Amino acid sequence: MTPTHFSFTTAFILGLMGVAFHRTHLLSALLCLEGMMLSLFIALSVWSFQMGVTNFTPAPMMLLAFSACEASAGLALLVATARTHGTDRLQNLNLLQC
Amino acid sequence: MNPYVLSILLISLGLGTTLTFMSSHWLLAWMGLEINTLAIIPLMAQKHHPRAVEATTKYFLIQATAAAMILFAASTNAWICGQWDINQMSHPLTSAMTMTALALKIGLAPLHLWLPEVLQGITLTTGLILSTWQKLAPLALIIQTANNTHPFLLTTLALCSTLVGGWGGLNQTQLRKILAYSSIAHLGWMILVSQMAPQMTIIALITYIVMTTAAFLMLNNINSTKIITLASAWTKAPALTALTCLVLLSLGGLPPLTGFMPKWLIIQELANQGLAATATIIALTALLSLYFYLRLTHALTLTLSPQITNATTPWRTPNKQPTLALSLFTIMATCLLPITPTIFTLMT
Numbered sequence: 001m002t003p004t005h006f007s008f009t010t011a012f013i014l015g016l017m018g019v020a021f022h023r024t025h026l027l028s029a030l031l032c033l034e035g036m037m038l039s040l041f042i043a044l045s046v047w048s049f050q051m052g053v054t055n056f057t058p059a060p061m062m063l064l065a066f067s068a069c070e071a072s073a074g075l076a077l078l079v080a081t082a083r084t085h086g087t088d089r090l091q092n093l094n095l096l097q098c
Numbered sequence: 099m100n101p102y103v104l105s106i107l108l109i110s111l112g113l114g115t116t117l118t119f120m121s122s123h124w125l126l127a128w129m130g131l132e133i134n135t136l137a138i139i140p141l142m143a144q145k146h147h148p149r150a151v152e153a154t155t156k157y158f159l160i161q162a163t164a165a166a167m168i169l170f171a172a173s174t175n176a177w178i179c180g181q182w183d184i185n186q187m188s189h190p191l192t193s194a195m196t197m198t199a200l201a202l203k204i205g206l207a208p209l210h211l212w213l214p215e216v217l218q219g220i221t222l223t224t225g226l227i228l229s230t231w232q233k234l235a236p237l238a239l240i241i242q243t244a245n246n247t248h249p250f251l252l253t254t255l256a257l258c259s260t261l262v263g264g265w266g267g268l269n270q271t272q273l274r275k276i277l278a279y280s281s282i283a284h285l286g287w288m289i290l291v292s293q294m295a296p297q298m299t300i301i302a303l304i305t306y307i308v309m310t311t312a313a314f315l316m317l318n319n320i321n322s323t324k325i326i327t328l329a330s331a332w333t334k335a336p337a338l339t340a341l342t343c344l345v346l347l348s349l350g351g352l353p354p355l356t357g358f359m360p361k362w363l364i365i366q367e368l369a370n371q372g373l374a375a376t377a378t379i380i381a382l383t384a385l386l387s388l389y390f391y392l393r394l395t396h397a398l399t400l401t402l403s404p405q406i407t408n409a410t411t412p413w414r415t416p417n418k419q420p421t422l423a424l425s426l427f428t429i430m431a432t433c434l435l436p437i438t439p440t441i442f443t444l445m446t
Binding site: 002005016026029036040043044047051059063066069070074081083084093097 | 158
């Protein structure tokens with residue numbers, strides 16, 4: 001395992017654990033998702049750079065575009081949640097459990 | 099919703115699934131999954147009540163996490179083996195991680211807790227899309243990666259799903275939650291044979307889609323989301339109520355109906371592979387599901403609603419809803435068992 005591989009793996013797993021275990025605010029979950037996406041961006045760009053696959057160089061850009069769309073959808077949902085529930089705390093999302 | 103926006107969203111839904119179907123590269127498959135997720139979010143949140151927004155938020159968080167995990171597993175595989183092909187994900191760690199992420203995406207048992215809540219918060223039509231069309235793309239990926247996955251993981255996921263799907267539905271009074279648990283149980287049956295006989299998975303998926311579509315369209319037609327409103331369904335549509343029982347029993351898998359076909363073929367396949375213990379367990383867990391379908395049937399036919407209908411019965415007034423798809427799917431959900439050999443030959 002190269003140092004680059006180790007660093008993006010650690011970054012991704014930290015982000016994933018942030019989503020899974022730190023469940024207070026919706027905004028922090030969205031930030032963790034964005035951190036996961038950025039670690040994937042590093043993974044893809046360094047992979048194409050190290051392997052010398054020039055065909056693959058647009059892929060990190062596409063990943064970034066999709067993650068931007070996803071982040072904007074997440075922020076829109078954050079606004080919608082704040083309007084309907086009054087707060088962005090994940091504890092308040094409890095209307096559907098029974 | 100504006101029809102232009104609606105058509106764009108529906109086309110995007112189709113585009114995402116098709117992109118995942120035809121891709122052999124993990125990045126393209128991931129893009130298809132993302133397009134699918136992003137296209138259904140406005141459909142889920144179109145009614146601005148708190149429950150819909152909450153369901154959409156939960157769905158978004160789960161799907162985004164699962165998609166990121168899939169891409170992470172694929173890029174790790176590329177770093178280790180230098181391979182982006184879906185069929186050749188050979189490293190055991192990455193294939194297990196992909197399967198876990200796909201299980202999270204479609205709601206298999208240890209990762210299923212979001213599905214009943216999300217389905218409870220949205221309308222029946224969007225719920226129909228969510229429980230049929232949205233399962234296609236992840237299941238296509240599951241069928242392609244199942245060859246390289248450890249069988250123990252698949253069997254555990256499948257048995258947990260059928261058990262939890264049967265058990266969780268027992269205590270529910272909300273029809274959409276019951277349908278969500280039924281979806282979990284059926285997906286368990288599909289995953290169980292995805293490695294040894296992928297064509298059985300496809301047959302089970304097709305019959306599940308037909309039966310669930312019929313059930314959702316019927317509930318939409320009589321406009322009921324709770325068991326108690328089922329008891330007065332006969333005042334709205336007597337013939338439809340009689341057929342709803344058959345569709346529900348077909349979902350439960352009783353012999354003269356379509357739902358028996360996938361269970362029969364899958365158990366036969368398991369017996370051929372010498373997995374008698376697995377076949378016994380999965381057949382017994384199907385009984386748990388059958389119990390709550392029987393409860394729904396009982397509420398539909400044998401109970402009388404406590405409200406007294408003072409007005410003339412509503413079935414006298416003409417029903418303006420379109421019924422072509424409903425009748426088609428109902429017939430397919432009840433009468434397809436005799437052509438099992440044809441379907442089997444077409445698939446294999």
